[in-house]
Amino acid sequence: AQKVTQAQTEISVVEKEDVTLDCVYETRDTTYYLFWYKQPPSGELVFLIRRNSFDEQNEISGRYSWNFQKSTSSFNFTITASQVVDSAVYFCALIGFGSNYQLIWGAGTKLIIKP
Amino acid sequence: GAVVSQHPSWVICKSGTSVKIECRSLDFQATTMFWYRQFPKQSLMLMATSNEGSKATYEQGVEKDKFLINHASLTLSTLTVTSAHPEDSSFYICSAKQVDSNYEQYFGPGTRLTVT
Numbered sequence: 629a630q631k632v633t634q635a636q637t638e639i640s641v642v643e644k645e646d647v648t649l650d651c652v653y654e655t656r657d658t659t660y661y662l663f664w665y666k667q668p669p670s671g672e673l674v675f676l677i678r679r680n681s682f683d684e685q686n687e688i689s690g691r692y693s694w695n696f697q698k699s700t701s702s703f704n705f706t707i708t709a710s711q712v713v714d715s716a717v718y719f720c721a722l723i724g725f726g727s728n729y730q731l732i733w734g735a736g737t738k739l740i741i742k743p
Numbered sequence: 744g745a746v747v748s749q750h751p752s753w754v755i756c757k758s759g760t761s762v763k764i765e766c767r768s769l770d771f772q773a774t775t776m777f778w779y780r781q782f783p784k785q786s787l788m789l790m791a792t793s794n795e796g797s798k799a800t801y802e803q804g805v806e807k808d809k810f811l812i813n814h815a816s817l818t819l820s821t822l823t824v825t826s827a828h829p830e831d832s833s834f835y836i837c838s839a840k841q842v843d844s845n846y847e848q849y850f851g852p853g854t855r856l857t858v859t
Contacts, residue, residue: 661845661846665850670852671781671836671852671855672850672852672853673850673853675850678846680846719786719787723845723846725845728792729775729840729845729846730777730789730792731777731787731789731838731848733786734786735786736785736786
């Protein structure tokens with residue numbers, strides 16, 4: 629079975645603080661893809677990153693960074709120097725090769741950045 | 744980048760009527776499209792997978808006679824909510840998978856349905 633766990637339901641920080649959103653996954657597939665999406669209040673999903681299971685390099689994109697660790701089955705997302713515009717719900721998701729291309733979604737973490 | 748549109752973006756209808764939601768891939772061909780439903784403060788729930796030219800595959804617990812899906816072309820899939828009831832009010836999101844891609848899915852902006 630495949631599963632994505634985002635244990636943090638809601639996180640609230642003050643602007644300019646760093647914040648890490650946790651994502652733990654389960655899959656029996658050796659080839660899989662992990663994703664992070666942002667969903668602002670408008671509802672439209674915004675793609676942030678895709679990582680395949682063979683690439684464990686950490687990724688940095690501006691204030692965003694991702695830490696992929698297969699040993700702990702985690703794919704955590706860090707926002708540095710958070711801004712109010714970062715307030716949204718963030719979803720972690722997984723596609724396994726045996727899953728008929730279906731995305732397995734985490735429950736989402738609501739991030740509130742207070743000015 | 745690949746763009747997926749949904750129409751309408753929001754709709755209000757009366758109980759008992761049917762509503763059709765369109766999902767279009769604007770600049771690529773999509774052999775597979777997915778339909779999701781999202782309740783407030785919850786994650787996306789996959790309703791069905793539609794493949795061009797064949798019947799949709801519905802997830803367990805989703806009524807196929809209530810949520811009719813038609814994927815008539817490589818760029819268009821439609822979801823029709825038949826005999827809508829207030830409990831069908833939700834945010835509906837589609838995604839489209841590119842031909843020859845194992846993982847690349849592009850999401851539409853969503854349709855907010857309110858049934859009164």
